[in-house]
Amino acid sequence: MSDIINANPTILNPSDLPTRSESRKKQSSSAHIADKISRLPTSKSLLYDPFSYYPGEDSAYSSGGSDQDEDDDEDETAAEDIDEQEIYDLISTISDPEHPLSLGELAVINLPHIHVTHAPPTPQNPHPMSHVLVEITPTINHCSLATVIGLGVRVRLEQALPPRFRIDVRIREGTHQSTEQVNKQLNDKERVAAACENETLMGVLSNMLATCK
Amino acid sequence: MEPAQLYLVAIDRDPEEAAQIAKATAKRLENKELILLSLTKSLGEYLTNDDRTIRAKAIGFYATVLTALPPSLLSSAQGTSEILHPLEDEAGLKEVCHGLLAIAGMSRFQPEDAQMVARSVLKSCDLLKQPQGSRYLVYQVMDKILSEQREALKRMGPDFATGYVELVANEKDPRNLMIIFSNLKVIIVEFDIEDCEEQVFDACFCYFPITFKQPPNDPYGITAQDLKDRLRECLQVSSKFAVFLFPQLLEKLDSHSANTKKDVLQTITACALTYEKSIIANYWATLWDSIKYEVLNASDDDLAFEALDAIRAIAKSLSAKLTTVMRTSSLDKYLRAVTKECLTQLRNPTAKQAKPSASILSAVAVASPVAHATTIQAVLPGLSTTYDGLEEIAKQRSMLQAMLPLFDATAQVYGVWGDIEYPPSLNNSLEAFKDNLFEIYSRALMGSAKEEVSFRLAGLNGLTKMSRIKNFFADNEIGLIVQFFDEIVLTDEKDEMRDAALESLLILSRLKPSLIMEITFPAFMAKLPDREEDEKSYDMTLSALAQLSVERPVFQVLLTRIFNKLNIVLNNKSGPGYPFALLSSILYVLRRKHETGKDISTHYTRIVPELITRTIIPLSNGSSGNALSHEAVLEVTGNIASLIIRAMDVEKQTEVVGELFKIFVAQTESAIITSDKEIVAKEFKPLGEDTSLQQASTIIIFASAVAATRREVTLPLDNLQKFVEKLVLLSRTPKSPGHRRALLRLIAVIINKYFTTPEDRAFLAKSTDEMWEAVKSADSPETASSLPALFWIAKALALRNDKLADPIVGRLLGILDNKDLGVAVGRGFEVLLSDDPLLSKENFAVVRLLSQQKLFVFCVPKLVEGFKAASSAAKKNYLHALSSIIRNVPSKLVLAEIDTLLPLLLQSLDLEDSGIKTASIDTLSVTVTEAAGLVSEHISSLITRLLAASSPSEVNTVKVRSAALRCLSIFPSALKIDVVIPYKRQIMRALLKPLDDPKRSVRKEAVECRARWFALGEPKEDD
Known part of the structure; x- marks a missing residue:
């Protein structure tokens, strides 16, 4: 990664990133x-x-x-579902592989591009499958690191979400010249598994994930 | 035997005796029993002896004798030549130096002698062959003659300087260098070195940069910084060095070592500030060209900071003697170069170089009023034009931010409101741009979309910074800004904006208190509702008001307004919530004032009688009172009274306490009650047995107030013992738990502070014995009504390390397994060690060092033993007591006993009590890091229990689950990898469940915990 692919990306100010508003007493x-x-x-x-x-x-x-x-004195009983903001909090702090900035600050991850759907629980199945779709926006449309970023997001979510979640990570339509190819790679179980065997790649990923909060 | 001979014999055997011989010889010389000539004669044969050690010893004798002589005794030439003679002789160098040091200190040491010594030293020494200790002495000799006979040395011409430089060449010892540098400085400043400037310069600069690292246990305590400072003094002391120094420094600035760069920049700064202006005028261009690079492309904030210092120092130097902007001055040329470069960079304000450029501009602007004027006039028109042409908000924001440092610089040059120093005579150039700046920053703050937080913040910061500058904005302009800020604090939906606006109002409240009182207060007070509503309607406003009211005049206004509001609210039959908040805001301000070192006792008259009267009067009318007699509100009132009384001196406290006793105890008329004194005296009986709950509860105020008294104050009672007895009696039949707690605290306070005489202690021993008898024979917690008092009395005594506490605590420990009382006793231990807000050092209670530790050491073995013997039903009482104790002592204490405690802690995780569980897990978390070895032995059962505690249930509350997961997440980093790795799979699997916890905060801990375990790597297959 000696050549920086996008040397001058637009950066969002940390105070402009979306946060959960109810945490006001902590802020x-x-x-x-x-x-x-x-x-x-x-x-x-x-x-x-x-x-x-x-x-x-x-x-x-x-x-x-x-x-x-x-x-x-939290209300002990009220359940809080996993929602888009929670997914955002999980992945927006991942570091970009080439800038010392988070995916949130670089607007690669955006709250409106995260979608969580829960199937209603039934008596037979109190914990039905849930689905999360994350669309990432590469900083420039020929970014060859899009796959790596997508993989990082995927690995993070697989580690952090309960198994009932189906995880879908895609490149946002029209933001990359080879969207389909990348999407195929990101959602092919075997390719992902193979990628996770690659030690160099895992080294890059663990650096990216090291900043997760 | 001759003394010389005696000395030579003695020196190897007993240096002490040899020294005595030399001293005696000196005495004889002094008394004229001996003349120097015969002494030297007698030494003669030794001084020429073939054996160099004998020669050295002889000189040593001579030197010791000379040192012991009074400085006025010797006439000049005497001795000098003898001692110098063997200087070529390496053997006795040390001794010779001692002799020379002694001679140079003599009052008749003549200029010629000094020259002679100097010449001999410079000529004859090949110092590098000598050990550093000897060299040290040689340098000391030079140092000595330099300070004693400087003029004589100067007369030696350049020979001395060049000779000295040669003498010290290649010296590396830090202690020696310290002397050399200070001598070199003298030579540079005072000697004529015109012919050998470069040589002298090289002698100094060859040490640059100092890379010395102080070795551990260095006996001389010389740091690298000491050496750097001394060397720098040599370099900066003469402008003539500039020609050699600057080119070489700039070359070294290309170094890769941050340390070297820092040293270079600091040296440039030092030199710029001391060299003559004309010199700096020759060099600013080359200096600027190199130094700017260190700011614009800085990778290291520290270095950028040093570089900015250097850039500022150059401007400062060039500003000398200038009183107005002059187009031809060197300062003007320098600043034109600087501003041109920075302006170019700032054309694209989001580029990387923009922010450093802004820092450079502010650095030069603070150098002097003229530099400020030149900079502002050069850049502001350009910056404004650029700003007007920017379209993207991100760029506009960056531009606004880039100008902020210039406002700070202006405040630094022209002062802030309230500064008493006279402003510079030069007019503030920023004033020409005032209206424009006001306009663009106001528009950014008030005229942009609410979501643009950082843009609006830039606007807000700009307005705040400009408002600070003295005589810049007019009061009506600042008033407008205050209104902007008010509006944001009251209505903005972004926390960050509200906080920043309030922060700005706080700054302005110190500089312009009248504007805050006139504009902000009415606006904020108008926001406060007149009756109790949803708490959101007043909490932020009260919080803002309280924070703004720390300054005295503002606080007075706040008090008036709050009391008025309180009246209205109470008339509207408010619940306790709103009055509680109103009073709490007063308490908050008092605390803040106290923390910032202000005397709050002066607020007594305004606040305490007012609050007490308002609380008591309604209760004396036979009614059940109003919201002020709610326990929570009573607590706040008590805290306010306590805080104020605490700040009073003994005399004033005695007076106030006297009045309080009149109201609460004696039932006579008191000056504190501001109206209807007689009714209160007649109807208000809080300590009466048949009093109402509301009247009784006011003891909360009384206890808080009395707790704040100094120990020197005598309580106005004839018989304190009787009073305590009465309080104990009342505590057995309390009207409410809060009532009882107030009574018990009052008892504890009085005992801790005032029951110190043998009679008092005898009384305590007797009455606690009686209480114990009653408790022991009770068959339920209700009938053991003295139990709480026993705990509180024990607490009061234990705090002052009073032995009387031990039997009480011992007895209480003994009935933990009692089936009727054990539970209550176990809980009682919560009282014993917890910090009590009233019984504190700040309140003048006797709190001895280590009192907690003593109690801990006393209780723990008994608890552990009792636990082992206890029935399974009673075990949890022990655990409860233990948990209460552990929570209240430093973890260091717990760790000392962790061997015995760990099994108990593990068992307490099986209890059905969330509080104990959380406490135990917290203790275990400390243990994992601090006693990793021990934990490793129990790791299996610990992991099982923690995983169990992480799944939701009645007992496993959010707190328990979070604590358990947090504790588990410490394992991977705290314990050895081969200890934890076998559990990795089990844990990764088990943590899938908490990942789906109903609570978000727990899920967050689970994610974190899982990531830590994941990072461990794969367990080996054969594990």
Whole structure:
């Protein structure tokens, strides 16, 4: 990779990348203070007293003066489905093989180009198959690294998603001169398996994946 | 025997004795019992002896004698020639030097002597043959005569300088170089070296760059930086070196070593700042040509920074004596070259060189007012034109960002609001562009799409930076900017924008507090609702107000407004949430003020009586009070009172505590109550047995306030023991858990701080004995009503390492297996070691060092032993107690005992208690890294349990699952590969399940954990 294929790509500012909005208390110091000021302690932690314990109650370790954990009284039961943003978070931090930038910053991975579909669970099959489609946009249309990037995305998703997911990684229509060829390579199980046997290639991939958060 | 002879005999056998002999000889010389001539005579035969060691020893004797003489004794010529004579003789070099050092210090050491010494040293020494210790002495001799007889040496002409340079050639020892460099500096500055400039320069520059690395255990403690600094002083001290120095430095700038480059740049900076302006005027062009490369193509921020320093130093040097912009000045020529280059680069503001170019411009702009004016006039018209022609937002953004450093530079030259220094006499050139800049930055901030966060941020930053510059924007312009920022803080949907705008308002609140009070406060207060609504409607606004109110005048305004709002809200029958938030914002500001070192005790009058009165009056009217008597709100009020009282001195505290006791204990009229004093005195009885829950709960405020008193304050009670007894009694029949906690804290505070006399301790021993008797015979936690008090008293005592704590804790440990009380006792241990906000050092409680450790060491063996013997039902009480203790001591302590604790920790993972489980897993996580060997022995059962804990259930809450996965993810890096690799397949397979966990945060941990294990590589097939 001595010759850089695209030496001057357009870069998105990290603050312009899509994020999950509900994590506001983690992002913003001001919101954090707001939380501290306005969040009435739950009766559980306020009235917590080790000497008036009723069996069946959580022992409320979050009380006792440590306020660092108080803010994640998460609702234990509500399920959160794997959605597009979660897929985006998994793969947008992969590094580009030729720039010290993430695929998200280079707009190779874009939130609107990720599609997740869940089949409705039935009593017979409580965990039906799900499908995820990721379309990647190479920085330039003759990018010979598109296959490597696609493979990186694929490997990352295979490691990070539960087995009930069918994974589909494609080059976005019209963004590459040999879209079909690359797509064939990326979704051919045997070719992918063969690629994963190639040590040089795996070395490149593991460098790309090393920055995943 | 002659003393010389005696000395020679003694020196090998006993140096101490030899030294004594020499000293005695010196004494005799001093007392004129001996004359020097006869001494030298007697030495004569040894000085010419064939054996060089004898010669050396003889000189040593002579030198020691001379050193011991008072400096005024010898007349000049005496001794000098004798001692110099053998200088050619390598054997005695060390001793000769000692002698010379002694002679050179004599008051009658004459200029001629100095020249003689110098000549002999320079002529006769082939120093490189000598060990470095001897060379050190020679250099010391030169150093000595240089400082004693500098004028005489100067008269020797260039001979001295050239001689010295030859003498020190090829020296490499750092300690010697330190002396040499400082001598060379003297020679360069004071001696006439016109004929040998290059020679002297080479003698210095041959050491550049210093690559010395300080060896470990270096006895001299000389660092590479010491050497660099001294060498640089030699190079920078004379402008005449420029002709040799700059070309060679620039050559070395091509080096690949970052260290060398850094050294070169720092040297250029130093020289630019000390050389004469006329010299720098000759060299700026070549310097700029090379140095700019280091900024524009920098791969290393550190180097770029040094290069910018050098570029700035050149501008500074060329600015000397200039008071106005002059087209013909060397500064003008230099800056024209710089600005032209940077402007070209900035035409494409998204290119890589744009940002460094902007840094260069700001670097030269801060060099001087004239440099600032020249730079601004040269670049701003060009930058504005370029900006107007840009179409892509990314480019516009980069351009706006590129101009930001120039605003900082202007603030540096012309000061920020509130600076008292006089601004430069030269007018601020940026003013000519003020309106245009205001316009484009405002448009970027307010006139672009909401999604363009970084573009808008650039606008916001520009406006903020320009607002700081003193006398730049008018107040109405800053007022407009403040309005922009207000609007963003209140309505923008992007967190980043809101945070940045608030940050900017904070900056402006320090520079222009009146604008914040006049514009921001009304705008923000108007946003606060009048009645309790969804919390989102006020939390951000309150947070912003609180952050803005740290400055005193602003805080006063905040107080007024918050109290008014509180009235309205309470009249509208609010729930506790909103009043809680209002008061919390006051608490927040007080904390911030306290953290920044401000005296908050002065806020007492405005806040504490006001809040206490408002809380108590409704309760004294027979009603059940309002939102202020909700426990959470009482806590905040208590914290506010506590924080303020804590900051008072003893006298003021005594007064306030006296008043508080009047209200809460004595039931007399108090000055704190601002209205209806008599009614309060009559109707408010929080410590009465038949009082209402609401009145009783106000003890929360009282406990917090009393907890803040200094130990020197005497509590206004005749009998403190009786008072504690009463509190204990009340704590046995509490109105609510919060009420009880307040009472128990109050008891603990009083005992910890005030029960120190033998009588008090006897009282404690007796009453805890009685409580114990009652607890022991109880058959349920309800009847063991003194149990909580016992724990709190033990806590108060243990904190000050009081032995009285041991029997109490020992007894409590003893009933962990009691089938009726064990559970309650196990939970009680949570109290014992946890940090209590009231019983703290900040509150003047006695908290001894290692008190936690002592308690830990006391409890753990008993717990482990008891655990082994306990019935299976009672085991979990031990684990509960253990877990409470472990959570509250530093992990270092736990690790010391981990051998015995690990089995218990593993068993606690099987308990049906999420809290204990999380705590144990957290402890195990530390253990995995810190005690890898031990963990390796238990790895199989540990992995099984952690995997089990990672699957969702009633007990395995999100916290437990996350902790388990996090712990598992430490294994691959913390343990040896052959220990973990056999488990890789099992784990990779098992982790597929948490990848599908219903909770996102757990899935994230699972992905991370799996990636770590995946990275381990493949297990060998035969494993």
